[in-house]
Amino acid sequence: MAVTAIIVVVTGVVLANNGRFGGVVQLQNLAYDVALSIRQAQVYSISVQRYGTGTDDFSTAYGVHFETALSQNYMLFGDVDEDGFFDREPLPNGENVSPSPYTIRNGFQIIGLCAPAGSDATTCMNAYPSTQLDIVFKRPEADAYIRKNGQSGLHSSARIILRSPRNDVMSVVVENNGQISVKREASQ
Template identity: 55%
Template sequence: MIELVVVTAIIVVITSVVLVNNARFGGVVQLENLAYDIALSIRQAQVYGISVQRLGATTFSAGYGVHFNTSDPTEYELFGDADGNGLFSVDENVPPSPFTMTHGYSIMKLCAPAADESCLLPKADILFKRPEPDAWISDGETSCIQSPGTPGDCKDSVRIVLVSPRGDTMSVIVEANGQISVRRGPQ
């Protein structure tokens, strides 16, 4: 009888450990999927921007980008830069955008450059324009396309830090050369 109680206790302990870690593991997997979804949205903007993707009825030369705003941390937008200023405007949204993050997942912070630890950037616009695959990274307020020679207007990289309801973090990093990567943690 004692052996049965001991075996039952061991099974209960192992099962509870597995169930607790399974919930955390599932949350991390969902966060990782979200990070890759955002990276793929950025890649889609890159492909649209350097190919001949029509915007509207007649515009073939527009750049495409992705807009992030920490004041709306559960959404991001794919946009076609119809006015050519390098910044997101509400009327430039490209369906099926805006993309909404659900179940408590959100943008925690935006950092430009990516190595910046203060991460005080409230907005970020990442634009791709023909013929180069390079990213034009603006702070969402000042266009680096309209003033490319002005120091500080174009960022050399941006890090989008995502957070899960449990506090796990992942980062999507976009370099000015067009490289897009996903990393665990906030760095």
């Protein structure tokens, strides 16, 4: 009887917390996917990825573009015009690079962008909010060129803040030396 009660209690606790645990794991996977997309832009840039098909352009810088207005998407792009920003218009297909745009699904979203990154997500959103963020890598360096809100000034770091449907929060932090990290944050 006591063993049955213990099994019922443990099973109840596991089942009650299963959804929250699964949401945290999915949020962590999303944060690492975003970090890997940024790393992909870095690798494309320093490993001399050819931009487009049928061209001899191996000098294109690559980057990732985020917008709070498009909280379900972000773009991997080739900086064809070398302005350090994502441009939708100059080419027939803009500066998108396949498989961009990346789509965030299942109620997860980008809730904040900041440059500089600040010490945590709350500080970042209160002191350094941004509506757009462009992180660009130019060969031969692995350094990140971080710009916000379409302005030409460079920043030392950036933070992309992600939230799950259950309000769990994680951040992807990019330093100007090219370091990319994922951090767990207090719920917003």
